[in-house]
Amino acid sequence: xxxxxxxxxxxxxxxxxxxxxxxxxxxxxxxxxxxxxxxxxxxxxxxxxxxxxxxxxxxxxxxxxxxxxxxxxxxxxxxxxxxxxxxxxxxxxxxxxxxxxxxxxxxxxxxxxxxxxxxxxxxxxxxxxxxxxxxxxxxxxxxxxxxxxxxxxxxxxxxxxxxxxxxxxxxxxxxxxxxxxxxxxxxxxxxxxxxxxxxxxxxxxxxxxxxxxxxxxxxxxxxxxxxxxxxxxxxxxxxxxxxxxxxxxxxxxxxxx
Amino acid sequence: xxxxxxxxxxxxxxxxxxxxxxxxxxxxxxxxxxxxxxxxxxxxxxxxxxxxxxxxxxxxxxxxxxxxxxxxxxxxxxxxxxxxxxxxxxxxxxxxxxxxxxxxxxxxxxxxxxxxxxxxxxxxxxxxxxxxxxxxxxxxxxxxxxxxxxxxxxxxxxxxxxxxxxxxxxxxxxxxxxxxxxxxxxxxxxxxxxxxxxxxxxxxxxxxxxxxxxx
Numbered sequence: 001x002x003x004x005x006x007x008x009x010x011x012x013x014x015x016x017x018x019x020x021x022x023x024x025x026x027x028x029x030x031x032x033x034x035x036x037x038x039x040x041x042x043x044x045x046x047x048x049x050x051x052x053x054x055x056x057x058x059x060x061x062x063x064x065x066x067x068x069x070x071x072x073x074x075x076x077x078x079x080x081x082x083x084x085x086x087x088x089x090x091x092x093x094x095x096x097x098x099x100x101x102x103x104x105x106x107x108x109x110x111x112x113x114x115x116x117x118x119x120x121x122x123x124x125x126x127x128x129x130x131x132x133x134x135x136x137x138x139x140x141x142x143x144x145x146x147x148x149x150x151x152x153x154x155x156x157x158x159x160x161x162x163x164x165x166x167x168x169x170x171x172x173x174x175x176x177x178x179x180x181x182x183x184x185x186x187x188x189x190x191x192x193x194x195x196x197x198x199x200x201x202x203x204x205x206x207x208x209x210x211x212x213x214x215x216x217x218x219x220x221x222x223x224x225x226x227x228x229x230x231x232x233x234x235x236x237x238x239x240x241x242x243x244x245x246x247x248x249x250x251x252x253x254x255x256x257x
Numbered sequence: 258x259x260x261x262x263x264x265x266x267x268x269x270x271x272x273x274x275x276x277x278x279x280x281x282x283x284x285x286x287x288x289x290x291x292x293x294x295x296x297x298x299x300x301x302x303x304x305x306x307x308x309x310x311x312x313x314x315x316x317x318x319x320x321x322x323x324x325x326x327x328x329x330x331x332x333x334x335x336x337x338x339x340x341x342x343x344x345x346x347x348x349x350x351x352x353x354x355x356x357x358x359x360x361x362x363x364x365x366x367x368x369x370x371x372x373x374x375x376x377x378x379x380x381x382x383x384x385x386x387x388x389x390x391x392x393x394x395x396x397x398x399x400x401x402x403x404x405x406x407x408x409x410x411x412x413x414x415x416x417x418x419x420x421x422x423x424x425x426x427x428x429x430x431x432x433x434x435x436x437x438x439x440x441x442x443x444x445x446x447x448x449x450x451x452x453x454x455x456x457x458x459x460x461x462x463x464x465x466x467x468x469x470x471x472x
Contacts, residue, residue, distance in 0.1 A: 002374065002375075002376075002389065002390075002430055002431065003381075003385065003387050003388070003389045003411075003431060004387060004389070004408060005387075006387050006388070041455070046388055071272065071273065071276055072276050072280075075273075075276075075277050075280070075452060075453060075454070075455055075458060075459060076410070076453055076454075076455050077412075077450075077453050094270045094272075095270070095272060096272075097270075097273060097276065098270075099270065099273060099453065119309075121269070121307070121308065122268075122269065122307045122308035122309065123384075124307065124384055124386070124412045125269075125270070125307070169414070173384055173386070173412075174386065199380075201382075202370070202380075202382060202383055203382055203383070203384070204382045204384070204386050204387070205382075225379060227382055227386070227387070228387070257388040257408045
């Protein structure tokens with residue numbers, strides 16, 4: 001009898017539609033975010049993450065509308081990320097019905113934002129999103145660097161150090177850790193990365209990037225030591241349901257809801 | 258028309274609570290308010306809250322709502338959620354010690370660092386975040402139709418440690434066993450978030466909407 005490991009479907013939203021790209025090319029339309037959120041909720045999703053990948057900021061209101069609609073019908077925790085730049089942006093999403101807000105690029109540009117937001121809204125609703133890329137060659141002890149702008153810009157910041165520095169009682173209450181090397185590949189999580197970060201911080205870690213089958217989800221927990229696992233495409237195109245994922249993980253001895 | 262006041266003291270996201278209540282409230286009116294008058298007039302009270310204990314108490318006092326809460330817990334059906342449970346206790350270890358409302362006797366404690374999972378040996382993360390089993394310790398109208406050991410959604414780093422064990426309505430396990438629901442006459446208060454706990458949570462809220470405050 002203990003805390004369940006969470007399965008979190010992720011919805012990438014572009015101008016009000018759920019999309020899924022493979023290595024950022026050939027973005028495929030996967031449907032209406034409100035309908036998809038309801039479907040995952042019925043299948044037993046533990047939480048939902050919405051990432052707004054809309055390029056232009058004048059389309060941001062669309063995301064507020066999506067969050068409002070989902071929050072009125074789906075009664076599980078909702079995290080919203082993408083384009084969050086300020087305390088005002090965070091307040092807007094929380095007021096729309098989000099429970100947590102993920103901060104990525106803005107945390108790099110202004111680390112004080114994470115502290116300020118945690119003090120204002122409580123660290124439990126501030127998620128530090130990290131896009132990590134392996135920067136060491138094959139065979140060398142692995143090291144990962146924080147990237148921004150959808151994996152295009154390096155920062156020189158070490159991922160494990162950054163995760164430790166920005167989380168905890170006065171910082172983010174959770175970390176959403178995405179491997180940019182694995183995202184969209186369906187080769188599985190970067191387990192060494194997941195484990196390195198999860199063992200270094202005191203807060204829960206969500207593993208993200210690379211899930212292609214149910215075994216990958218279980219590996220994220222058992223080998224990667226993740227507290228929650230996130231996946232998008234395997235759920236969107238109905239290859240697997242969330243219920244199937246839970247059944248599989250339970251068979252592997254992982255506690256699920 | 259029956260009315261439900263959700264007490265707004267500027268701490269945390271009340272929209273989720275209000276939306277979930279509206280979902281189960283039928284014809285009852287749900288109002289998010291910081292008005293002492295509106296709260297005193299309402300038929301039943303929901304007292305949510307998120308954030309730091311010191312800030313919560315400071316805001317309650319600044320708005321004069323500490324006295325209002327102490328008044329309404331005497332008679333109206335009352336549901337505390339998360340920080341709305343913790344501030345009902347005497348004191349909290351948070352922020353180097355914070356005085357609570359003293360509706361229930363006992364302290365609020367922080368989960369000790371370095372707790373380990375009994376099975377895997379992994380260090381347990383803080384906050385305690387996610388779906389955990391709630392073990393009902395007493396029969397209560399608010400548990401009606403909810404299976405024993407159902408999972409509810411938690412997110413917290415502190416837990417209540419009541420002096421009077423007859424007030425324990427449910428417990429949960431996270432490294433330590435801890436109290437996650439308390440009850441006394443017309444007052445029921447929970448550490449988890451029923452508004453984010455899908456069917457079990459909506460069932461509890463529906464039970465509250467129909468509860469006359471008697472046990």
